[in-house]
Amino acid sequence: MTQLTHLDDKGAARMVDVGGKQPTARAAIASGRIRMSQVALVAIRDGSGPKGDVLAAARIAGIMAAKQTGSLIPLCHPLALDAVTVDFTFEDDGLRVTARASLTGKTGVEMEAMTATSIALLTIYDMAKAIDKGMVIDAIRLIEKTGGKSGTWRAE
Amino acid sequence: MTQLTHLDDKGAARMVDVGGKQPTARAAIASGRIRMSQVALVAIRDGSGPKGDVLAAARIAGIMAAKQTGSLIPLCHPLALDAVTVDFTFEDDGLRVTARASLTGKTGVEMEAMTATSIALLTIYDMAKAIDKGMVIDAIRLIEKTGGKSGTWRAE
Amino acid sequence: MTQLTHLDDKGAARMVDVGGKQPTARAAIASGRIRMSQVALVAIRDGSGPKGDVLAAARIAGIMAAKQTGSLIPLCHPLALDAVTVDFTFEDDGLRVTARASLTGKTGVEMEAMTATSIALLTIYDMAKAIDKGMVIDAIRLIEKTGGKSGTWRAE
Amino acid sequence: MTQLTHLDDKGAARMVDVGGKQPTARAAIASGRIRMSQVALVAIRDGSGPKGDVLAAARIAGIMAAKQTGSLIPLCHPLALDAVTVDFTFEDDGLRVTARASLTGKTGVEMEAMTATSIALLTIYDMAKAIDKGMVIDAIRLIEKTGGKSGTWRAE
Amino acid sequence: MTQLTHLDDKGAARMVDVGGKQPTARAAIASGRIRMSQVALVAIRDGSGPKGDVLAAARIAGIMAAKQTGSLIPLCHPLALDAVTVDFTFEDDGLRVTARASLTGKTGVEMEAMTATSIALLTIYDMAKAIDKGMVIDAIRLIEKTGGKSGTWRAE
Amino acid sequence: MTQLTHLDDKGAARMVDVGGKQPTARAAIASGRIRMSQVALVAIRDGSGPKGDVLAAARIAGIMAAKQTGSLIPLCHPLALDAVTVDFTFEDDGLRVTARASLTGKTGVEMEAMTATSIALLTIYDMAKAIDKGMVIDAIRLIEKTGGKSGTWRAE
Numbered sequence: 005m006t007q008l009t010h011l012d013d014k015g016a017a018r019m020v021d022v023g024g025k026q027p028t029a030r031a032a033i034a035s036g037r038i039r040m041s042q043v044a045l046v047a048i049r050d051g052s053g054p055k056g057d058v059l060a061a062a063r064i065a066g067i068m069a070a071k072q073t074g075s076l077i078p079l080c081h082p083l084a085l086d087a088v089t090v091d092f093t094f095e096d097d098g099l100r101v102t103a104r105a106s107l108t109g110k111t112g113v114e115m116e117a118m119t120a121t122s123i124a125l126l127t128i129y130d131m132a133k134a135i136d137k138g139m140v141i142d143a144i145r146l147i148e149k150t151g152g153k154s155g156t157w158r159a160e
Numbered sequence: 161m162t163q164l165t166h167l168d169d170k171g172a173a174r175m176v177d178v179g180g181k182q183p184t185a186r187a188a189i190a191s192g193r194i195r196m197s198q199v200a201l202v203a204i205r206d207g208s209g210p211k212g213d214v215l216a217a218a219r220i221a222g223i224m225a226a227k228q229t230g231s232l233i234p235l236c237h238p239l240a241l242d243a244v245t246v247d248f249t250f251e252d253d254g255l256r257v258t259a260r261a262s263l264t265g266k267t268g269v270e271m272e273a274m275t276a277t278s279i280a281l282l283t284i285y286d287m288a289k290a291i292d293k294g295m296v297i298d299a300i301r302l303i304e305k306t307g308g309k310s311g312t313w314r315a316e
Numbered sequence: 317m318t319q320l321t322h323l324d325d326k327g328a329a330r331m332v333d334v335g336g337k338q339p340t341a342r343a344a345i346a347s348g349r350i351r352m353s354q355v356a357l358v359a360i361r362d363g364s365g366p367k368g369d370v371l372a373a374a375r376i377a378g379i380m381a382a383k384q385t386g387s388l389i390p391l392c393h394p395l396a397l398d399a400v401t402v403d404f405t406f407e408d409d410g411l412r413v414t415a416r417a418s419l420t421g422k423t424g425v426e427m428e429a430m431t432a433t434s435i436a437l438l439t440i441y442d443m444a445k446a447i448d449k450g451m452v453i454d455a456i457r458l459i460e461k462t463g464g465k466s467g468t469w470r471a472e
Numbered sequence: 473m474t475q476l477t478h479l480d481d482k483g484a485a486r487m488v489d490v491g492g493k494q495p496t497a498r499a500a501i502a503s504g505r506i507r508m509s510q511v512a513l514v515a516i517r518d519g520s521g522p523k524g525d526v527l528a529a530a531r532i533a534g535i536m537a538a539k540q541t542g543s544l545i546p547l548c549h550p551l552a553l554d555a556v557t558v559d560f561t562f563e564d565d566g567l568r569v570t571a572r573a574s575l576t577g578k579t580g581v582e583m584e585a586m587t588a589t590s591i592a593l594l595t596i597y598d599m600a601k602a603i604d605k606g607m608v609i610d611a612i613r614l615i616e617k618t619g620g621k622s623g624t625w626r627a628e
Numbered sequence: 629m630t631q632l633t634h635l636d637d638k639g640a641a642r643m644v645d646v647g648g649k650q651p652t653a654r655a656a657i658a659s660g661r662i663r664m665s666q667v668a669l670v671a672i673r674d675g676s677g678p679k680g681d682v683l684a685a686a687r688i689a690g691i692m693a694a695k696q697t698g699s700l701i702p703l704c705h706p707l708a709l710d711a712v713t714v715d716f717t718f719e720d721d722g723l724r725v726t727a728r729a730s731l732t733g734k735t736g737v738e739m740e741a742m743t744a745t746s747i748a749l750l751t752i753y754d755m756a757k758a759i760d761k762g763m764v765i766d767a768i769r770l771i772e773k774t775g776g777k778s779g780t781w782r783a784e
Numbered sequence: 785m786t787q788l789t790h791l792d793d794k795g796a797a798r799m800v801d802v803g804g805k806q807p808t809a810r811a812a813i814a815s816g817r818i819r820m821s822q823v824a825l826v827a828i829r830d831g832s833g834p835k836g837d838v839l840a841a842a843r844i845a846g847i848m849a850a851k852q853t854g855s856l857i858p859l860c861h862p863l864a865l866d867a868v869t870v871d872f873t874f875e876d877d878g879l880r881v882t883a884r885a886s887l888t889g890k891t892g893v894e895m896e897a898m899t900a901t902s903i904a905l906l907t908i909y910d911m912a913k914a915i916d917k918g919m920v921i922d923a924i925r926l927i928e929k930t931g932g933k934s935g936t937w938r939a940e
Contacts, residue, residue: 008207008214009290012557017213017287017531021555023497023574029803036297051164057173058164060684061234063797064858068692069232071854071862074539076228076279077286078221078532082539082552084862086890087801089792106803110554114293115286122278122297123232130233130271131173134165137270137305137313141192141278142298149293157293168713173687177711179653179730185335216528219329220390224536227386227394230695234688238695238708240394242422243333245324262335266710320519320526321602329525329599341647348609363476369485370476372840375641376702377546380848383698383706384544388591389598390533396706398734399645401636418647426605427598434590434609435544442545442583443485446477449582449617449625453504453590454610461605469605480869485843489867491809491886542851546844550851550864578866632831632838633914641837641911660921675788681797682788685858693856700852700903701910702845738917739910746902746921747856754857754895755797758789761894761929761937765816765902766922773917781917 010079019079022110030151031106034117036144038125039098044136048128049094058131059092062101066090066124070105070116080115083107088116090124098139101125102147114146166235175235178266186307187262190273192300194281195254200292204284205250214287215248218257222246222280226261226272236271239263244272246280254295257281258303268308274300322391331391334422342463343418346429348456350437351410356448360440361406370443371404374413378402378436382417382428392427395419400428402436410451413437414459424464430456478547487547490578498619499574502585504612506593507566512604516596517562526599527560530569534558534592538573538584548583551575556584558592566607569593570615580620586612634703643703646734654775655730658741660768662749663722668760672752673718682755683716686725690714690748694729694740704739707731712740714748722763725749726771738770790859799859802890810931811886814897816924818905819878824916828908829874838911839872842881846870846904850885850896860895863887868896870904878919881905882927892932898924 009020040048051058067088074082086107093100103120105113125141132139150156165176196204207214223244230238242263249256259276261269281297288295306312321332352360363370379400386394398419405412415432417425437453444451461469477488508516519526535556542550554575561568571588573581593609600607617625633644664672675682691712698706710731717724727744729737749765756763773781789800820828831838847868854862866887873880883900885893905921912919929937 008203008287010217010287011207011213015207015213016557016559017217017528017535018557019535019553019555021574023554023576047164051167051171057167057171057684057687060681060797061166061173061688063681064685064688065232065234067797067799068855068858072232075536076221076225076232077283078217078536079283080286081554082550082862084552084864084889085799086803086861087799089796089798091796106801108803109552114289115282118282118285118297122282125300126271126274126278127233127235129274130236131164131166133270133302137302138315139301141300144281144297144300145295146289146293159294172713172715173684173691174713175691175709175711177730179710179732213528213531216329216525217532219525220529220532223329223331224387224390231692234692237710238394238706240396240421240708241331242335242393243331245328245330247328262333264335265708320515320599322529322599323519323525327519327525329529359476363479363483369479369483369840369843372641372837373478373485373546373844375837376841376844377544379641379643380699380702381544388533388537388540388544389595390529391595392598394706396708396733397643398647398705399643401640401642403640418645420647426601427594430594430597430609434594437612438583438586438590439545439547441586442548443476443478445582445614449614450627451613453612456593456609456612457607458601458605471606484869484871485840485847486869487847487865487867489886491866491888543848546848549866550862552864577864632827632911634841634911635831635837639831639837641841671788675791675795681791681795685790685797689856689858696856700845700849700856701907702841703907704910738913739906742906742909746906749924750895750898750902751857751859753898754860755788755790757894757926761926762939763925765924768905768921768924769919770913770917783918 025110027109028151029108030112032114032117032149033104033147034121035102035147036121036125037098037100038128038139038141040139041136044132047135048132062124062127063090065127066103066120069123070120073116073119077115081111083109090120112149112152114149181266183265184307185264186268188270188273188305189260189303190277191258191303192277192281193254193256194284194295194297196295197292200288203291204288218280218283219246221283222259222276225279226276229272229275233271237267246276268305270302270305337422339421340463341420342424344426344429344461345416345459346433347414347459348433348437349410349412350440350451350453352451353448356444359447360444374436374439375402377439378415378432381435382432385428385431389427393423402432424461426458426461493578495577496619497576498580500582500585500617501572501615502589503570503615504589504593505566505568506596506607506609508607509604512600515603516600530592530595531558533595534571534588537591538588541584541587545583549579551577558588580617582614582617649734651733652775653732654736656738656741656773657728657771658745659726659771660745660749661722661724662752662763662765664763665760668756671759672756686748686751687714689751690727690744693747694744697740697743701739705735707733714744736773736776738773805890807889808931809888810892812894812897812929813884813927814901815882815927816901816905817878817880818908818919818921820919821916824912827915828912842904842907843870845907846883846900849903850900853896853899857895861891863889870900894926894929
């Protein structure tokens with residue numbers, strides 16, 4: 005029978021016990037997009053050139069949020085991350101954010117990569133919302149995870 | 161010329177100065193979706209019945225995250241929220257999260273509603289990812305904002 | 317019918333909406349006790365004299381926790397506290413902690429006083445637990461609240 | 473001579489140095505109670521049935537607080553918890569909260585279990601205080617600790 | 629007799645009670661310097677050009693820290709800041725950071741400006757310490773405060 | 785060519801990847817000073833005697849800040865500290881703060897010692913600023929680091 009690992013046999017929420025697991029090298033990559041008007045897109049691109057801080061702010065916000073994942077997501081373990089990166093790609097109708105987290109530990113870092121992606125996207129929304137309130141964040145998903153007992157997983 | 165309000169005239173990031181604004185009643189509604197396999201959807205529905213805590217956990221996470229918005233999004237003001245609600249609707253292929261935030265203050269609560277939505281969705285992802293790692297979060301957007309100088313805005 | 321204010325009519329948790337309330341002066345006093353062995357009690361008393369930091373650490377922890385109440389208790393509003401004090405009284409078999417919080421705002425500060433009391437007591441436990449693991453924290457209660465629409469309340 | 477481990481030989485507060493210790497499996501169980509009127513108790517029980525979130529909110533608050541112990545209690549080490557659970561038992565005149573924390577590490581998790589217990593109790597107080605401000609939190613204590621150099625300890 | 633406002637008449641730490649004060653417009657400017665080798669200075673300057681994030685990261689860190697002042701400095705009030713800016717000036721032997729904070733409130737924002745300055749400087753140290761561990765942070769001081777009952781103050 | 789380790793080859797900020805490093809015993813000592821008027825210095829000294837909490841508050845603030853370093857400094861790793869101490873020395877025209885941090889881990893604790901020092905100094909400023917707003921914080925620097933691949937470093 006299918007069972008949610010974060011519920012005990014009475015349905016109560018719990019942190020999954022990772023006490024018996026061995027630390028191994030693990031990594032996860034997540035990505036997501038924010039779609040926006042051309043006016044907003046141009047403003048962000050201009051605000052990210054030599055003098056601008058837009059993407060720099062979103063990157064820092066994403067990296068800092070990855071480190072707060074255990075405080076934000078109720079049943080996540082607090083993790084000693086080895087590394088976090090957040091990158092941006094301009095697309096025709098918006099921006100793509102890709103985040104990668106890694107650690108040597110007993111549980112995976114999928115949520116850290118997903119959280120970094122989400123907060124970086126929200127930061128972009130915040131900085132451009134005076135121009136375009138209709139921006140839409142979508143396609144936040146796990147792209148790949150490696151390491152751990154279940155091994156490598158890749159989005160189809 | 162279009163300008164990002166969060167950048168000064170040299171392109172440096174800053175908090176927008178709300179010092180001259182008068183406090184008024186403001187509210188914002190945001191929503192987003194998480195699409196998943198039927199197996200995961202059934203597990204969450206079962207885990208949200210009499211004995212289950214899944215949506216309760218996601219709701220609490222969203223409400224608590226709304227209160228942390230000023231710590232997560234670099235240029236957001238810390239706000240004294242009057243109220244936050246987070247609601248869930250089951251759809252054919254997933255779940256919809258709708259969050260509403262309100263305050264009497266000098267700046268809007270769009271980011272609080274967007275952040276509550278995002279973290280509630282991430283919490284659902286976290287609790288169901290052992291069943292379905294391919295879940296996709298999308299359509300996070302502002303639905304409506306009211307109050308403030310710019311008045312009411314609604315997504316088309 | 318009796319209803320919990322923190323649940324909506326479907327039973328879902330929510331922050332109580334204080335948007336329609338007027339800011340007024342409010343205060344709350346809470347207290348609690350920690351009972352311990354004479355050995356532990358003497359050590360704390362000695363560690364609180366000219367050279368010792370025990371009660372100073374517990375006081376600071378309680379004051380800082382009062383400011384974090386909105387982050388710790390899921391449905392509490394983030395509040396702009398006017399003042400917090402934490403005081404200690406030695407008793408025959410332990411210590412009493414009394415905390416007072418106040419603000420000019422739209423909702424009461426009972427939880428801030430209760431949280432300051434609890435964390436100050438836990439800090440004392442932490443600092444003396446190497447001597448006496450059997451210490452018991454009890455009698456944490458609201459002593460008095462003043463201000464707001466419901467006016468003054470005192471514990472019997 | 474008895475000495476508090478959290479004070480140095482001049483009486484100054486410090487974190488106990490755990491640098492020379494080996495990581496071992498450790499666990500701690502704590503519990504506490506909240507006594508209340510029958511009206512409040514019935515409301516919580518009703519608010520914890522199929523549609524209600526009361527105990528779910530308290531459980532999440534307790535688990536999340538356990539992860540914040542190192543930020544709340546001044547001299548506690550930040551710990552990479554393996555697991556945390558928070559459970560509730562209805563009693564004639566109130567509720568009992570029992571929390572268990574575990575990790576593989578260099579110092580014990582007593583404070584994490586005590587903190588989870590305290591914050592879960594405060595959350596219940598918060599959610600029912602509109603009905604009964606006279607509720608009393610008591611009997612917060614360590615029930616058992618296992619692991620580490622000092623081995624197993626159980627409350628008498 | 630001179631008395632520290634953060635101590636009561638028994639010498640115990642407390643938050644100063646601002647309950648009787650009226651909210652007024654207040655601002656504070658602080659600055660500080662970090663001195664470093666030419667090699668480090670050139671690397672930061674290069675890392676702050678079109679492709680670089682050094683000063684952007686320090687600016688974001690300073691702004692976010694200003695919002696955390698009430699959590700970091702034990703007796704500071706949590707404040708609803710209207711605005712924070714952090715600016716940088718290259719000097720011959722290092723960098724100068726200047727931070728400005730403002731609010732409409734019952735207490736001043738000197739500590740917010742001082743904290744933003746300090747954390748921005750520490751972030752620069754962190755990012756350049758692989759090149760030069762001997763960097764020295766100095767001259768952190770309040771430059772000016774305006775507003776409030778005591779009015780304008782300027783450093784000589 | 786000199787390169788900042790916290791920037792990738794495109795100049796984007798990142799956390800340095802410590803995944804391939806082995807945990808070793810590491811420690812760091814930092815110090816800093818606050819210069820003030822004799823009136824302020826006497827008040828602090830008096831406020832730090834048998835009844836006073838000034839230095840106790842600053843010490844606790846510094847220790848707690850060391851544990852928050854990974855949340856404050858954007859590219860710092862979250863670290864499981866083994867120990868932190870903060871000490872004070874009265875000088876003719878002010879106070880010196882010295883902080884020591886240590887852990888067994890994959891990266892150094894220089895920033896933890898520097899952050900503890902800075903926040904302890906800011907806390908002293910906060911508590912004495914009603915007497916002397918012209919206090920100056922300076923000479924914050926790393927004194928010594930030990931452990932890790934690069935071995936021991938001492939300030940000249």
